[in-house]
Amino acid sequence: MSDPQNPVAEPAEPAYKDRCFRSPAGIAGGVLLLALGAWLGIDAVIRGEGRTPWLALAGLLLAVPLVVAFTVRPAVYANDERLRVRNPFRTVTLPWASIATLRSGYSNEVLTTTGAKFQLWAIPVSLRGRKKAARRQSQAAASGDPTGGRPFLDPHAPPPRSTGDQSMDELRGLAEQHAADESAKGEPAVRWAYEIIAPSAAGAVLLAVLLAVT
Incomplete structure (x- = not known):
């Protein structure tokens, strides 16, 4: 038990907690690409002949960091x-x-x-999402129904916006x-991000060397 006369200080909570914004579609696409690349690359390493396994390894070393960089990493x-x-x-x-x-x-x-x-x-900017939100607003204006035919929505709520635009509005509010x-x-x-650049560059060099001597 702690001494009530000399209480033990508990770890303090972080003063400012981060809000995280990411693209679920980008992450899902990246995971699928990584799974497909791993399947094809491992198959080439195991079953390939001659320089094929080395080419597959060099290709994976080049491609995997790039796929991670453009899909999973952004936040x-x-x-x-x-x-x-x-x-x-x-x-x-x-x-x-x-x-x-x-x-x-x-x-x-x-x-x-x-x-x-x-x-x-x-x-990312979703032009499709913006068009969809604009279409809902125009339909609501034409019908005179602020809910756009969706009675479960608050008629006093702001007009619907795309997910990306909502995130940007939130960031602008924090900035102000x-x-x-x-x-x-x-x-x-x-x-x-040298942890991305270094292996990708090494893979590119190794792949170029292997192709040059083939």
């Missing part, structure tokens, strides 16, 4: 202090005060006060809320 983390963007080949940490704007066009991007621009790979906070000040920091 956006946000808390009360900063935005952390994990893109395929680098991770960018941006205190809210260093962000000028978050904009959406054919891609979702964050612009810093120094003019640098970073794409948010984890929050915390941009003036003392804890949200600082300079952007960029870290390259």
